[in-house]
Amino acid sequence: MDILIRGLFLFSPLMLTFYQTTAQDDLWSQYCGASYNDRIDSTYKSDLDNVLNSLAGRNNGFGFYNSTSGQANAAAFCRGDLEPETCHNCVVKASRRLPQYCPNQFDAGIWYEHCLLRYSNEPMGYGVDDSFWINTSTTTVSNSSYDQWKQTIANLLLELRQEAAAGGPLRKYAPGNVTADGLPPIYGYMQCSPDLLSTECDQCLAEATDQTRIYDKSLGIQFYNPSCIVRYEVFKFLNSTCGYMAPEYAMDGLFSTKSDVYSFGVLLLEIVSGQQNNIFRFEDEPQNFLLTVWNLWKENKGEQLIDRCLIQDVPISEALRWINIALLCVQEDPRYRPTMSTVVYMLEGQWSSNFPTPLEPRFSFARLASVIEITTTTSDTTIDTSIEPISSGIGSR
Template sequence: MVLFLFLTLVCNCICDIATAQGDFWGPVCGISGNYTHNSPYNQDLDNVLYTLTGTNNGFGFYNSTSGQVIATALCRGDVDPEKCRRCVDDATRKLIPLCSNQIEAVGWYDHCFLKYSNRSFDYRIDAMVVGYNRNNVSTASYDQWNRTVVKLLEALRSEAASGGQLRKYASGNMTAPGLSPVYGYVQCTPDLSATDCDDCLARATAVSRLYDRRLGLGIFTPSCVLRYENYSGFNSTWYPASVVTNQSGERRQKRNRQAKLSNDLTDEREEDNTGDGHLFDLSSIQVATNNFSAGNKLGEGGFGPVYKGELKDGRAIAVKRLCSHSGQGVKEFKTEVELIIKLQHKNLVRLLGYCVQGTERLLIYEFMANNSLETFLFDPNKCKELDWAKRANIVIGIAKGLRYLHEDSRLKIVHRDMKASNILLDADMNSKISDFGTAKIFGGDQMEARTNRVVGTYGYMAPEYVMGGLFSTKSDVYSFGVVLLEILSGQRNKRLCLDGEPQNFLSTAWCLWKENKGVEFVDRCLLHNYPIDEALRWINIALLCVQEDPQDRPTMSTVVFMLEDRWSAKLPAPSEPLLSFARFMSVFEPQLYYARFAAALGQMTSTDEESTHRQVI
């Protein structure tokens, strides 16, 4: 059954696609029926679009499912991650109002398109939008121009179809004697097979021949796109930083991704509403938490206690009650509210709203049924529930959440307090990053910042941050490396013991890895029921993250590629990390500590006694 109508947008709708870069083309709304407000489908659609921007496969393809709804978005292959994410985010806001209460819809921007439905789209029968240039080819050039167009599209179609499971995109140009060049690109969603991609593009090419007198043409379907023009407007493929071999090229890509961050800061403050839609009444929260009773208390955070509650509609919530003497003032409170309401990713804890009334300042989050990673990882009984598959899912979730904060979110954000207790677990043991009270926004080309107020947790903080107040995204990478080593070993970075003897956490991990004894570092709760090669590779990755020089640490995009084993080259060898900054003296006798690590301290190159002292506290 054909559920979408074939649609052609004629000249008075898209007169000149060259000037319609910011236009939303379509939309095409399905004919398979409507949904009602607050119905299960409505809720599933809200959920799937909320999580969609956190599902980027690293190459601009987004795919998410929630209940009845399947949503997919695809960015043009030459679009950088920040522009890609913003395009998809804009499309999620634009499409629902344009296709109000429609079960399925699809719409296109120049840089991306979005589709959702209660079924899988069939590239052979679904929607198509045609946009064309208002200018025609001259009669004298017609034959030669069209032969060149067909030849270019055939070459690009073949290249895109063979593009692999991550991306199917090709762009290029071709020139016929005496004519201006033809520039074009073609692209398929990467979930199509090579055969289906080729077929989809062949069908689009056949339609394009109905408009063969146009100097420019775009064929847009929910599964593939074809476009050509008589001017240059399509770039070569964008690659993630991890596959760039030229260091200057990596810096250039990074600058491109950050180019509009200053403007984004202003834009987002205007677009996002932190008003009544997110404001909770104090009395309703008091009822939900049984007036903040001890029985509802989940734990104590860095800025105050956290309580479990239940709203009148049955939703379970977690309420963070900020202490007036906690050190988190109005500034930090506003930071957390403004940040988290803007952030949308499946690996970040979702902030439902807030309450400011009298002296009370409350943050209302979605409830995480399994509390924090810390409660499982370091418990001698609960740790057995964390088999390798669960740990791997948790690790990759944390990594993708951080990648979103650093590279794919509307703002470039440094968390500054990444640790096991700030990783929460939902009912399915999916990891979500929480506690943004100390987070910092970076804008424009800013790469790092310095502060006189060092906040965070010893053992997880990077050396340049502890000793000099210098922080950046690479500080979070360091903290992630520590958390990854804790997940692998099952031990706290402050209390590592091997054979009953206290050890320095990072030094021990590095030495065992260096001596090819990494399996001795792996948590015995796993009972050797884990892929040894993968565990050793992950130790290698963690040690790359905790290297002393921030420039030597990988980006979180690179970390994700390495974790998912998409890094084709051999992993680099990490340099030896500095001693952990955990406070061993609060756990062990100082004499025992200094006796064990005196030799290591003697090897430090610093001659500044104060500096040396600060490295070991």
């Protein structure tokens, strides 16, 4: 247990990423629609002022804001990896600056790296907006690597599109990264305004993907419109907490104490393996972290996961016990994850009987690329209703 506690402190930079905020909110673009006359449309101006002043207080809890007052309607959403404070600050900034850029417009929009905001005298949330903007990197891939680059990007964007469109009504966001021989690492995400239907989100992202193909030699692209965003770069620009996100939070914005249990399970596996989940390698190849752990575990080869340095201080049986506990923590259905108090009892050896058998976890949040293709593993796990949520046996010896 002492070794494990020291491991948690050694990995403290990873934990800090949960609370990391970014100071920069670079302006990407803005648009100003049809103008109105201050004297004739004073009612709309008053409604718009009310909407923009109240918008930052109308968060759905997952980075989506909307507000209506009289004729004026406004909505904003933040990039899905942001901490609440960073998101809120970006929306406040956008609410204040957009009227400065567009002082007398019926409709307008503004895009920062961290959030977008739009307002209109028309109702919002009705289908996909077909206007769009694209920023591209001036650096391009070499001709000799172009085919491999093109295929790798296409596979990544397809996976992100499917995952984002499958999101719930609170958030439709999918981050990812790939590595391929001879290419730089590629980091990207797709996101839709959560008020879109899944079919509308898929439509918007599909159209965005078609547009990005025109510039697919570029080493970085930012596509955005009022309905969805597509971005990829060859440098890290997202907060690195996605691999710790529980599936129900990443996909549907649902959060509970069991979401923290999931994050702890990933961290525990990182300590045992001595590697981070987003850059995990096994047998000198980049691998899907949870998929590899699960396959080794079910084949009774968990010892192959253990960091050689850890074995010097911890019995193999103890490290295998930690893997078992971690896999219980990362089960897809939060009902079958232990509570943190139960986890502590397990780690301290106070669990009186054999641990429950973990179910297959979900793998979609760690992505794997081989030389030119991404291998996606989909888990269609059916929960065995005969398995009870883990709650008994605490404190027994």
